[in-house]
Amino acid sequence: MNGESKVLALPLAYSTGQNPIIRTLPMLARLLRTIYLFQLLAGGLLGLYAADRLGLSGAAAVAVVLLCSVLLPLLLQLSVISVSAVQSRPSLAGRHWWRAFGGEFLAALRIFWFQLPWANPKNEVWCPDVPQPMQAWRVPVLLVHGYICNERVWDKMARALHEAGHPVLAITLEPLFGSIDDYAPQIQQAVQQLQQASGAARVALVGHSMGGLAIRAWMRSHGSADVAKVITLGTPHQGTQMASWSPTTNAAQMVWRSPWLQALQANETAATRQLMHIALTRHDNIVFPQREQVLPDAYVTEFEGMGHLELCLDARVIGYVLQKLQ
Known part of the structure; x- marks a missing residue:
């Protein structure tokens, strides 16, 4: 957001009992950063294992590690959307269903990867x-x-x-x-x-x-x-x-x-x-x-x-x- 157009900035508090607590980094942002770091590391380890089993080294091994680091979070996100999509509307199909499925997957990537972890x-x-x-x-x-x-x-x-x-x-x-x-x-x-x-x-x-x-x-x-x-x-x-x-x-x-x-x-x-x-x-x-x-x-x-x-x-x-x- 354009800083010049923000005219009032006050820290909001939430209350536990009688004591208001001023937030630092929002809880969800911290949680998502931790989860994604773990997923990237887990994907990297899988990539190292795959490169070793395939006998790869150098640039090829690095490429496999990077690919697995990105692919694991993507597959996990896709599985979550797939389960929710099938569970919520198993009787619906056709163009609108597939449009909703693809759009929701892209929306989840945008929101959960590039927006929520970086909250103010x-x-x-x-x-x-x-x-x-x-x-x-x-x-x-x-x-x-x-x-x-x-x-x-x-x-x-x-x-x-x-x-x-x-x-x-x-x-x-x-x-x-x-x-x-x-x-x-x-x-x-x-x-x-x-x-x-x-x-x-x-x-x-x-x-x-x-x-x-x-x-x-x-x-x-x-x-x-x-x-x-x-x-x-x-x-x-x-x-x-x-x-x-x-x-x-x-x-x-x-x-x-x-x-x-x-x-x-x-x-x-x-x-x-x-x-x-x-x-x-x-x-x-x-x-x-x-x-x-x-x-x-x-x-x-x-x-x-x-x-x-x-x-x-x-x-x-x-x-x-x-x-x-x-």
């Missing part, structure tokens, strides 16, 4: 750098990421919003595997930071996946007086059957029709849900059953031919968000 320890408001009064800016937007992600998942979306004249703040929620309810104070602090930087009374909130639930949990705690609009992308509003494999607290809350989700919906009013615009994709490989992810009184738009992570990158979705924010 600070959350900064990115305001339009066009010389005009604050009152001429468009509605400020808070971007809230999903499960096992951080603020860098929003790189493309944030850039598009900024270029369209929106003050933007993308935050990182931590701890990584905590309760979704515990993210509400972080969102409240980010909303106040965005209001202070932009001078606006109300902000729009955009959540991807679990981020949409975190926004709803925040509104349950703090109300919707500061909300201009809520847009959710691939959010498991009714839960996902994929979440049953994970033992973490926030994953358990996202299990298909979990008690936590039912209590969240029971505490919402029709007026609150009328602020919400839900985007889902029928080829979502993480949140499924896909077409069940709706709420009474909320507006719903359906996309196809894209996977779960692609919702943060696809030009159609970015155009949809920009249109809704007008």
Whole structure:
């Protein structure tokens, strides 16, 4: 992001008990760097073994080592996408299925290799750098990421919003595997930071996946007086059957029709849900059953031919968000 257009940079804190903790490098960024280093080393060792068995030396041996170092992480990423794609939509095939599968694999490489590991320890408001009064800016937007992600998942979306004249703040929620309810104070602090930087009374909130639930949990705690609009992308509003494999607290809350989700919906009013615009994709490989992810009184738009992570990158979705924010 262009440093000249960031007008306010405040470190966000998350709270454990009564003591706020100022983040250094986000937890997920540290974790991914460690994982990828291990994968590269493991691939290199496999390459050394292969070169030795093939009797290679010199440049040929180096080439095999480098190839294995890169190939192992690629194959692991491909296997994860393959399992989720088959598990979520085994009855669907054809052009849209293959488009979603290939696009999701490329999106995972881009996001998990080149964006998430390099997250910034600070959350900064990115305001339009066009010389005009604050009152001429468009509605400020808070971007809230999903499960096992951080603020860098929003790189493309944030850039598009900024270029369209929106003050933007993308935050990182931590701890990584905590309760979704515990993210509400972080969102409240980010909303106040965005209001202070932009001078606006109300902000729009955009959540991807679990981020949409975190926004709803925040509104349950703090109300919707500061909300201009809520847009959710691939959010498991009714839960996902994929979440049953994970033992973490926030994953358990996202299990298909979990008690936590039912209590969240029971505490919402029709007026609150009328602020919400839900985007889902029928080829979502993480949140499924896909077409069940709706709420009474909320507006719903359906996309196809894209996977779960692609919702943060696809030009159609970015155009949809920009249109809704007008």
